[in-house]
Amino acid sequence: MKEYKIGKNEANQRFDKYLHKLLKEAGSGFLYKMLRKKNITLNGKKADGTEKLKEGDVVKLFLSDETFQKFSGETILATEFLIPEAKREFELSILYEDDDILIINKPKGMLSQKSSPSDFSANEYILDYLLRTNQVTAEELKTFRPSICNRLDRNTSGLLIAGKSLKGLQNMAEQLKSRSMKKYYRCIVKGTVTKPQKISGYLLKDEKTNQVTVLKENSDKAKYIETEYQPIMQYQGKYTLLEVHLITGRSHQIRAHLASIGNPILGDEKYGNHALNQELAKRFSIKGQLLHAYRLEFPDGFIVTAPLPEEFSYF
Numbered sequence: 001m002k003e004y005k006i007g008k009n010e011a012n013q014r015f016d017k018y019l020h021k022l023l024k025e026a027g028s029g030f031l032y033k034m035l036r037k038k039n040i041t042l043n044g045k046k047a048d049g050t051e052k053l054k055e056g057d058v059v060k061l062f063l064s065d066e067t068f069q070k071f072s073g074e075t076i077l078a079t080e081f082l083i084p085e086a087k088r089e090f091e092l093s094i095l096y097e098d099d100d101i102l103i104i105n106k107p108k109g110m111l112s113q114k115s116s117p118s119d120f121s122a123n124e125y126i127l128d129y130l131l132r133t134n135q136v137t138a139e140e141l142k143t144f145r146p147s148i149c150n151r152l153d154r155n156t157s158g159l160l161i162a163g164k165s166l167k168g169l170q171n172m173a174e175q176l177k178s179r180s181m182k183k184y185y186r187c188i189v190k191g192t193v194t195k196p197q198k199i200s201g202y203l204l205k206d207e208k209t210n211q212v213t214v215l216k217e218n219s220d221k222a223k224y225i226e227t228e229y230q231p232i233m234q235y236q237g238k239y240t241l242l243e244v245h246l247i248t249g250r251s252h253q254i255r256a257h258l259a260s261i262g263n264p265i266l267g268d269e270k271y272g273n274h275a276l277n278q279e280l281a282k283r284f285s286i287k288g289q290l291l292h293a294y295r296l297e298f299p300d301g302f303i304v305t306a307p308l309p310e311e312f313s314y315f
Helices: 015-022 028-036 065-072 122-132 166-178 253-260 274-284 310-314
Strands: 002-005 040-042 058-061 094-097 101-106 157-163 182-190 197-206 211-215 223-235 239-246 291-297 303-305
Touching: 015 028, 028 040, 094 303, 101 122, 101 166, 122 157, 157 166, 182 253, 197 253, 211 253, 223 253, 239 253
Parallel strands: 157 291
Antiparallel strands: 002 058, 040 058, 094 101, 101 157, 182 239, 182 291, 197 211, 197 223, 223 239, 291 303
């Protein structure tokens, strides 16, 4: 017999969903049969799997060791989630942390999520940190894994939020979806911008090229976008530092939207001015767009800011 006590990260989910994580190799038919026969119980009673788990609930599995091993999959070891020193490219810059969330200042070059199995993205760096600081165990990762809540392009730096707990993930997801959390970026663009403006349009994404196009008129597959910006400072009569309020959060929205009105972000090879980017790369060794997720304003008035990267001071 195996016994599990439900913690805060397993609470508030259906019992059958939890069992599918715990016994990931077992089919639904097997799990429901075990529930009917009381080989799996909740708080010592028969359950049907639809119950919503609460912190402190006790789950008992009256299964043989062989059966449990067969259906639980391989044992998870902490070493599977620790980043080897030889492959550690970045140090995690933590700007805020509590029991439920973690906010980091993602450097340019770090992926938000894996694009291939061998990648070490922000998710892996966060799991590595939580394991090394004993905030999570390998066993707990069987049924819940902390992860990021928002995404930034690889070459966009700045504020990235991770949910350490289920509560944190759910709260951040709700605030992002409802847009009650306000997101502000800083970027340097080509041209002199002299007044604040709010612009809108429709974003059409080409999945094959991972590139978007901004349209003035709606189409079947396009998504509505809205971007607000104001100038902070002009440089040499040729460039402008903008603060951008991302009202809708679409893929490549800021980069494509600003480029569509003639103010591409410096260093942006996908939507920007190639000749200008080459010149800046030679003069300042700038690689990648000068776009930084600068400030988050939460509904309760809490604000987090991420210092601008050094390359923003080159102008």
